[in-house]
Amino acid sequence: MTLALQLYTLIQREASNELLKRKEYLEGVMPNNIKTCRPKTDKILSLFENIILIEIKKRGKKEIIGITSLNNTQLKILDILNVPQEVYTIEYYYKIPVNT
Numbered sequence: 001m002t003l004a005l006q007l008y009t010l011i012q013r014e015a016s017n018e019l020l021k022r023k024e025y026l027e028g029v030m031p032n033n034i035k036t037c038r039p040k041t042d043k044i045l046s047l048f049e050n051i052i053l054i055e056i057k058k059r060g061k062k063e064i065i066g067i068t069s070l071n072n073t074q075l076k077i078l079d080i081l082n083v084p085q086e087v088y089t090i091e092y093y094y095k096i097p098v099n100t
Contacts, residue, residue, distance in 0.1 A: 011081065012041040018080040026080075028073040039077075047074055051088065066090065 016038045019026065025035035029043045054065045070078070070088055078085055086092045 008041045011044060012039070014082075015039055015041075015044060015077070015080055022080070024080075026073065026076065028071075044077055047077065053093065067093070 015026075019037040019039075025037050026039050027033055027035050029039045029047065030036050050068065051070075052068045054067070055062050056065055057063075067088060067090055070085070075085060078088075
């Protein structure tokens with residue numbers, strides 16, 4: 001529980017600090033599309049709830065067919081949190097062995 005709380009706090013702090021440092025705002029995180037430089041972690045994570053990775057098994061072997069495209073807000077969040085965008089590409093998942 002403590003680790004989860006620390007991670008929650010870290011995401012919020014790092015996002016806020018980076019946005020303030022860049023003098024930028026996030027749109028689409030708060031109700032009514034209000035711009036904010038202090039997004040809450042639950043709002044940030046909720047933007048990634050609908051990311052879907054589609055896998056299909058053919059003759060016992062998993063094949064990746066598609067992944068949901070990210071919107072500009074999601075891409076900006078990845079950038080401010082220093083998460084590589086490549087993690088959300090099909091090519092990335094072809095490099096990683098899929099556990100069966």
